[in-house]
Every structure is written in C-alpha cells, then in structure tokens.
Amino acid sequence: MARIGVFICHCGENISATVDCPKVSEVAAKFPGVAYSVDYKYMCSDPGQSLVVNAIKEHKLTGIVVSACSPRMHEPTFRRACAEAGLNPYLCEMANIREHCSWVHEKGDRTDQKAIDVVRMMVEKVKRNNALMSIKVPVTKTALVIGGGVAGIQAALDIANAGHKVVMVEREPSIGGHMSQLSETFPTLDCSQCILTPRMVEVAQNPNITLYTYAEVESVEGFVGNFNVKIRKKAKSIDETLCNGCGMCTTKCPQKKIPNEFELGMGNRPAIYVPFPQAVPNVPVIDRLNCTYYKNGKCKICEKFCQPKAIRFDQEDEIIEVAVGAISICTGFDVKKTDFFPEYGYGKHKDIIDGLQFERMASASGPTLGAIRRPSDGAEPKKIVFVACAGSRDPAKGIEYCSKICCMYTAKHAILYKHKVHDGTAYIFYMDIRAAGKNYDEFTRRAIEEDNAQYIRGRVSSIYERDGKLIVIGTDTLMNHETVEIEADMVVLATAGVANQGAEELAQKLHVSYDQHRFFSEAHPKLKPVETNTAGIYLAGACQSPKDIPESVAAASGVAGKISCLFSSSELTREPLIAFVDRIAAPDYSSCTGCFLCQPVCPYNAIEKEDIKDRAGNLIKSLAYINPGLCQGCGTCVAICKSKSIDIDGYTNQQMYSEVDALLNS
Amino acid sequence: MEIINKILDKSSLTVLVEKLNASGKEVYAPVNKKGITEFEKVANLQEMDFDCIATKQSAKSLVFPKVEKLMNFEKTFDDVIVKNVDITAFPEVIAFGTRPCDAAGFIPLDAIFTTDNVDEIFKARMDKLTIISISCKKADDFCFCTSVNGGPGNTSGSDILLTEMSPNEYYAEIITEKGKSILDANAALFKDSAVVDKTPLVAKIEQQFTEEVINEKLKTLFESDIWDTQAMRCVGCGACAFVCPACGCFDIQDETKGKDGVRHRCWDSCGFKLFTLHTSGHNPREKQAQRWRQRIYHKFSYQPEQQKQFGCVGCGRCSRACPSDMNIAEHLTQIAKG
Amino acid sequence: MEEIKKIARELLAENKVQVVLGFEKGTANKVRPAFFTKAEDIDKLIYNEACIHNIALYLKKDTCQHAKGVAITATPNVVRSILQLSAENQITEEKIHIIGITHEGKCAGILDFKAAEEFSKTQPKGLKPEDKALIEKIQAMSLEERFDYWVEAFSPCIKCYACRASCPMCYCGKCNVETNNPQWIPVASHKYGNVEWHMMRAMHLAGRCINCGECNRSCPVDIPLNILSYMLSDFVLDEFDSEAGLNSVFTSALSAYTVVDKENFIK
C-alpha cells in the first residue's frame, strides 16, 4: 500500500500569492494513498529539506511529491533529500505549480483547481515509480583514433599526454594526412610540413600511443567504455621490426613509373615506397598491384638489397583486436577531382589542376621542387586563373554547402604564385569572399592589395583550349554581368571538399549517423559538436564537414577533453531512465515478437538482437534487447512497439496512463 | 407438465406477437439486417426472417449478454461502496422464432450458471425468459442436432414449440408452465388440436454419431495426436465460442472512471491463448491443439460428468462462423469412428 | 493446377519441405486451408477462385515453425504477406518455398524472395470496387456522421478477435488489447471498447497491411474493418511512398521519416 507524502511549497510568495497552498495541501491529504501532506514557505531551503527528510522517516513514506517549481530546477535537490532519508531517489516526483501555474495564471478557483489536479496527477504517477539504481558501466581507458591526419594526431597526443592509452589507425602507409601535402598554411604562410612533422614524430615516439599504419577498422562492437575493435593491418610485405628505413629497396626497385598518390599523380614512385620522405613510420610498403614479383612471380630485387632482411613477400593481412573505451573519428575529407566538371573539360586539359595539386606544386619538396610549372609543357604560367567554389554551393552539382577552406587557400595560392612568378598575373573568380576568422580577412586583402590578385566576382561558365592556351569564359557580376574572357596558361580549380572515400562504410561499422553528403553527423549542431549520437564515439576534423587546420585541431582537442573526462573514472554512472524489453517465463521469454520495427527508430543504435537458445544451442526466438550502455531514454521505441513489450523507466506506460487518468477523472 | 396441443393460424401468430409486445414484454426474433440474421427486438411479425436456418449468433445473449454489468462501485478515501445490479428490474423477454437447437442450448447454459452455485443475475434473466421456438423445415450441411440428442422438431428447452403445417397454419405445443401462461393470456388465439406427427413437417437431418459414443471414446483420447491434426488449421479466434448457444465462459473486468467503476462480465473463449495464461508466463494450454481438445472435452466429457448435460446442441454455428472451416461435426465423426 | 501439384509432390518427395500449405475441399462448397505432409496426399490439394484465405498466417504457427522446409501455394495476397513477414523478421527465406499463383490462377512456379518481390509488383492489389466506394461514401460524410457510422458499424463486434487471428500481420504473441497494467483497451465489447480496439488495430497495421481483406472475410458479424486499413494503406502510399508487401527486407512507413514529411498541420 502506497504511503505518499505531498509537500506544497509557497516559494515565498511566488506560489502562495496566486495558489491557495494550505487548501491544496488539505485536498491532497484526502487523495487515496496520501499519508502525509504539508505546505511550507521554502521547500528547497535547508529547513524545508529537513522537513521532507523527517517526514519520510517519520511517516514511512514510500514516495514523495514536491509541489513547487519546475523539476528542471530542483528535482536533483529533492532526489538527494530522498536519498538522505533512505528512500530511493527515483521515488520522488515534482508537481510544477510555479512556472506552470502560479506565474502564468491569475489568482482564483480555477488556478487552485489546476494546482490540485497537477498534484493528484503526480501522486498517481509516483505511486507507480520504480526504485531505480544508477547504471554503472566499466570504462576501458584506451582510446581509438581513426585517421592520422592533423586532427587525429592532435587528439591522440592530447589523450596520450593526459595519461591514457591510444590506438591510432591510419589507412595510408604514413600518418600526416592532407596537411602533410600542403605547401604553406594560411594566414601565416608558415610551412605546413615544418609544423606538422615534429608532431608526427611525437606520435610515433609517445609510449602511450600504439600506431597502426596501412591499417583499417574492420569491425566495432560494444558500447561506450567497452568497445571491441578489430583492426585489419594490411600486409606491407615488410617486417617493420627489422626495417631500418635505409631506403635501399626503394632506390633499387625496377618499377619506377607508378603515379605517386601523394603527389596526386604529378610525380612517380616505385612499387616499394614510402609516400614521402618525412613519412612516419619510415617503413616502405610494397604495392602488390604494381610489383613485378607479384605480377610475374620474378624480381625480388628489393629483397636482395635489403640488408636487415626485412622483406616478407608471404606476409598476410593481420587482424588485431583491441578493447577501447572511446573512439575518435578523424578520417578527414577529400576533394573533387577536375574530372567532375564537364564545363571545364572533364579533367582532360593537363593545365587545369585542382587546389591540392597546386599545393604539391608550390611545395619545396613537391614534384617541381616548388616551382610553378604547366604540367603539359613545364613552362612557367604567366597568367593563372583560380576558380573558387568549383562545385561547392552548387545544388545542380549536388553540393549545396560551402567548402569553407577554398576562399582562404585560393588567396594563399595567389600570394604564393606571385611570390614565385613575379611577372605573372593571378585572376580569381569567386562568388563571395568568405574570410571569417582571425587574420583571415587581412590575408585576403593582402592578396588583393599587396600581391595584386585580380578578384573577379562571377562564375566561370566554361574553359577550353585554344592554341596551347586555356580560354576561361566567365562573368563579372560587379561589371554589369559582362562576359570576361581570359587567355590563361594554367587554371586551378578550388574543387569542393567532400566526404572521404569509405566514410559511409565506416559510419555503418560504427553505427553513427551521417548526412546526405556522407559527412559524419554530430549529436547536436550547437551543444554537442564533437559527439556523435553514439555515446563514446566522437568526431574531429573535416570528416564532419570541411574545416581548416585550426578548427580541426580545436575539435580534436575538444574530443581529447571529452575522452579524458570519460576516462577520469573507471566507471561511468548513467541515469537509469532508460528503455527495456519485458521478459517473462518460458516458452515465450518475452512478449517481444522480434519484428525489430523499433530498431531503426533508435537514434543511438541501442537496440540489439538477443537470441534465446535452448540448451542444445538451437535458436528459439530472437528478441529486441536494449543496451543500457547506449540507451539515452528518449522512449521513441516504446511508442512504436505494438505489443507494448518495451517500456521506459521514469515514463512507464503505467505512469503516463495513470497521470492522464488522474488528471481528468477527478 | 403434459404437453398441450394447439393450432395457431398465421394471423393469430401476428396478433400474438403484438399482444406480447403490448403486455410490456420484450420480443426478440430473427431479423435480417444487411444480409445477416440475428435476434433483434421486434414490434411485429413482419420484421421477422422466417427463412433463416440459424441466426449467426445464438439467442444466448438474451440471458448472457456479451457484456453484462454485474455491479457498480465507488471508491472513497478508505472504502469501496458497492451497488449491485437490480435484478428485479430485468424485463420479461420472449425469444420468438428460435430453433429447437437454440432452445435446447439454454439447458447446458443454465447448467453452467446454476450447478453448485447459482448465478443470481443469470437466473433472474432466465426466469424472465419465455422461449417460443419454430421447428426447422430446412437444414444445411452444418446442422447435426440429431447426432446430439436433438432434432428439428425437438421440444426440449422451448416453452412453446410451433411447427408449420401449412403456410397459414402452425401446430403449437405448449410445453411448460411459462408456455401455458402465454396460452392462458391469449387463449382466444389458439385452437384445440390433436397430437400431430411432426416428422413429415420438419427437415431430415442424418445422424452422424451419438454423444454417448463420443463420450466413451474421449476416455482414451486425451493424449492422442488427433487434436494436433484437427487443430492444425484453427486460427485461435473465439468466433466458435461466441456464437455457440451453450458456451458460457466469461471474464470479469473492472472499468473505472475516477472514483466510479463498474464490474463487467464479458464473453471469453477457451480458444484464446490468454484464457489460461498465468502471470508468470506459463500457460497450461500452450498450444492451440490443447485448447481445441479442451473445447471438445468440456462439451462432451466434463459437462456430462459434472452437470449431467452435454454441452453441444448441434446447431452448427461454430462451423459456419469459423474462418478456417473447422467443422465440429466432421471432427466428432472422426473421433466416433476412430 | 497440375503444375502446382507436381511441384508440391516433388518438394515433398525430395524432402525439401516437410509441409505443403494449401487448400483442400471443405464443408459443402467451401474450401479450407490444409497441410500436406505426404506426396501421395497431394491429390487432395486444390486451388480455385474460392481459395482466398490468406494462408501465409500459418507460416507463424507451430506446424510450419517446426518444419525445416515449408512450401506454400501463394496467391498474390499470400506472397505479399510472406514478403512483409520477412521484412518484419518473422520468417526466413531458406525455409519457405513459394509456389506462386497469379491473380488469374496460373502457376508462376517456385519464387525465391527476389522473384516474389518482382511478382508482387506486377500483381493487382485486392481492393474491391465496393471497398473503394464505401471509403468514398464515408469520406463524403460529415464529421458527426462518420463518428456515428463507425460507432454503429463496430457495435455488433463481439471481440472474438477473428480479425486478428486471421491476419498474417497480427503475429504478436501478446496483443496490445491483452496488456493490462495499464488496460489500454477495454476488454468488454461495448461500443467504446470496440471503437478503441479497432482504432488501435488500424493504427498498428498502418503501413504494414497488405490489403488481403482477410479481417473482413473472417468477421462473423461482417464489420467492414478492412476498409480502415485499406484507407490507411492508400494514404501511406500517397504520403510516404511506402507500400507493404513488396519488399522482403525491412520497410515500415512508421519506423521511418523524411525531413520533408508534411508539416502544415503543426502550429
């Protein structure tokens, strides 16, 4: 038999000036199951809380209703009071008679009646509350960082420096990502590799970081604090423990004409290679698709020249299992290639390149050693056209968004060009100059004012070749929409930044959501920008949306902060207000029919399949199981379940039904 | 009481129904509404559907409605005030144009509600019910009354049985005191008659088995797999039980609105899984075959044993209503022959 | 017909299936669902235009659950039910051999689920002109008339649950109407209990009903409850471009959304 205590707060005069508190208390005392009812000036004050604590003890209350302000304000206060009195804190409910009553209605009978109704409703609810225990989830204090670009590096270093273990997985043979391909960085023009390389080395040397390059995430199971990750370490055909990075193999390899991915096809590499000289780790891999031995069964020249005998032609992919407590996705982005643009010749003109290719060209370690040269004939371009928003902000191309970094790097390209080709002219076609950021606008002004970049506000409708020149046809919207025709030597397209290849597949492995452009989705666009909807999985860098270096680094440090918080305790305590599937005796085991119509509605992928098997291991039934580590308690599955097999603590069917019943059937 | 034999012509019959109505009695008769014939309250004989072999539902709802209020209650702070249904306020009801099988159905139904413990509400309704049946001229493939000790001109259960002699003339057998009181009140409408042989006037229904044989066979069939094979196509609905004149199972349900509430008696069926489901999740009749077996055993073994009364009158309603053509007569024949 | 029998016989003879689900002669002119476990019994297997029961229902019953392989003579409605049951994880493809029968009564051979999907798309739906006419008639009524119409239409309901029991999509072990604590739907078959029950059922079938009309056929008191789900199926198709019974993998209009769903009724 329920023994409910009702505590009506005056809140000074905030409530009592409008609501007749003694009357409400008096009426509430007559509700079935109410054992004690009282009104008091300030329930949340120390004496008020003592009143609650003493009443619980003295009247052996089985639940309390504090009728006062919004539960969003003082629910934790009174739950604590319950706990202090030895009553389960979840046997406390608040009836909101301040924000939802005294402050919004005039004094009078109808307002009193509303207060009474609200109290009755909560009395009926609290009678049906379950005593709940906080959920404790153990935490494995190791983080998985997927992607070794600047965001991954930053996240890994910050987490490792906070004293936690990190496992980093990088798909390419070296970490570094796109930043390692860049020449100089805006708005300071410092050398990208100069600032990145030390950090790459730091990653390799940090004892808390285990680095797997040329590796990919195979599968992820589990939930926050307890993920089991399988990593596929692709065969490098090298014994990494023996390789000393002497480079003899790469020099001797007879295959030399393989387009170099790092140089975006503008240079060549051998079949056994390190992507770039500063690679971390400095261990080559054999590109089996192009290696003579793998193609013809003969060669093995590298093996002959390898002094430490590190070449392993029979090496196989290795699956490594790691247990981690948190995952940071830092898989970065990609850029559209020039072949995406029919109006610019589908990539068939050699002298139309994309921004990333220009970066390599401008880089002192690039294929031209930093000289700006036409790919077609090696001549120095005297007129160069930069096309901003190539593909971005173009719904017709399916990319409605702004790629964000292009305005700045195009300005940088114009400056770099001018520094290298003093007598050259750079034209920039743009839609708007988006230079919001510290020293960013100053930087674009510098390009215009000091380096004489010719900004033309308008888009380029077509580019074609004529007598070895590229004819760029555009409009100048600031000059009466006049057609502009430039006879250029070279064109650089600031192509749209897009989600990285394989992003969708990875999202599915991790059970995190992604948007229509395959960028990973954050849990909340404003308040949870680095979290995903799956607890324990975070996002940093351009895998979320196009970002520049400082933003990526900031997000990465944000993720590291989040993960460090998560790792600050060996157990994770969670509110027990979560959904659960009913269980009954055999032969039904549950009223759940296993239709799994609830599965897609869960924003957290918390609904799993639980197989009920007999002793011989035969499947009897598959049921839905809600992982308490993942459920956040929205209750959408509860309303979708036809057989009412799912319920949610704190808002159970019984509680909600009784509330409605009590409210209306007085 | 000894049966009194009378003759009623059609016009007198019409007058009788009007007079019964005029005397404050509620007259129920088969009425065809949108293609389905059911017992409905009638004011005169024109509304009645004479052609119907059997109404879709039986006449049992006259004494055992699908939902029946047993009592009202009111919760107070620390007590419950109960207000019983006023059984004296029940109306006098005439079931008119019932078939002999319908009338016979009230006997096992009455046995269910009055053996050991008398259900006052049921009894009050039964006491105020008078049954004026009409013998069957026609039968269909589902009729099997002759196999369960009934017949198209059988008098058991009826207070008055009418048999059509010609389109304008009915042979009336006054069987009970209740029947006689109607005769007495309307004596002018009835003409005297000798005993009439009804055999040529009623339908021919072949006997397929006897209840006694079934009863005997069931003694050894409990663990037989015949129930599995028979129940294979059963979908597990309650249509058979709900249209059955002799099924009396019910469920008690309280419904409340605030402090006021009502206790209802609602039809229930042993064909439902929920009928025997325990709170724990255990179900003693887990499979549909077990529920089907229960249906047959209850009617042909338990009821004769406990109430000296078979629980089936051979109206065939269950088989007509069955969505998957479970044919009880066919199944019983199989048992009898097996 | 002979082709159907031949396939069924072979499947049983080769022990690819242990049960063939089909029809046999029933009482008088009726037909009835039947389970054939021996090749020699297949002579009794029939198919004609009276075989309209949606026997996909039995795939969820013990006899079929316990068999390793089940063959089923499947009219378009049955095929749609099978696909929807598969989409809702109730049956698996390995076990089920669909012997397809077109709406014209021709044998379409054995269909795997992929073929069944194609088959389903080409077969007309079971909506009868009189159902459409009734929907239109009700839609033309005033609000009060509609309410009275349904209260009256449901009033003969005796809650025998034949509609539920004959519906292949009503496979819940414990129906919502059977949940108490709280008692969402009154058990009693009074007017209110009936309205709530049929409303709940229509809601639960929204986007899942394959429009076989079995609920109406099996109703002993002839309530036109199939048109509730028909109306909703049409609506769901118009509104969300989603149709039950065409796909063997997960589809359910109400377990999905698009950001551009109708919004004009929300203040």
Added chain:
Amino acid sequence: MSEFQPKIVAFVCNWCTYAGADLTGTSRIKYSPNVRIVRFPCTGRIDYMLLTKAFASGADGIIVSGCHPNDCHYTSGNFYARRRWIVFKKLCDFMGIDTRRIVFSWVSAAEGSKWADIVNTTNEEIIKLGPYDSYHKLSTQDILE
C-alpha cells in the same frame, strides 16, 4: 464560472516545450488555467493511445508539442512522432474523431510567448467547439449511467 471551461491536456517533451512553458512562467506571461501539462522525455515517446485515452477520460482538447524539426534533443524522435501524427490524424478524421480538438505544435525552449499563445488559442477554439460530448458519452455510457 458558469461558462464552459474546457479541459485541455498538453502532452509535451521535456527538452523543448516543457522548458518553453517554464520560460512562459519565468517571463510571467499569462495564459488560460484550463491546460494541464504531462511531461514526456520526447515527442517520440507519446503514444497515440494516450490521446484517445485523454478524450475518453473527459478532455475536450489536446495539445501535443515538442521540439522543432532538427532541434530534437534525441535528434529524430520528433520526426518519427510527426509521421505517426500524420497517420493518426488521418485515421481520426476517417473515423469521425474531431481532430480540430488536437493541436500539434513545435514550441522550443525559447518560445515562452508562443506557448502561451498556443494554449490561449486552443482554449478559445475549444470553447467555440464546446465540450466533446460525443466521445465522452461513448466512453462513459457503459460505466456511468
């Protein structure tokens, strides 16, 4: 007092509309006391059967309110809810249940004045429609006589 005061039940989500109604309070914006608020974690949790239950229990009007699209605390609960409402509303219309009495709205935690507005306009609309007698009668005739 003799004039008709409707009973209005509001089913709201915790994160947007409940907080919005709190803001109405802190902003001291007045609205009709005929509304009673029932708090849910998310609009996705709101079972349509509670709506019919509310009518059956004597409500004359219902407000269902949650986060604006894309603002859901749980990202998508309101989208599933919206789809369910679309279907439920259609079914109600077809069955002659008065959907003018069910007001769906999005009220964010910042829209205190919108909440007051929603309540007041709903209240006025329901006063115009009068008590929901037909449904109340249906649901009570077998309990109360």
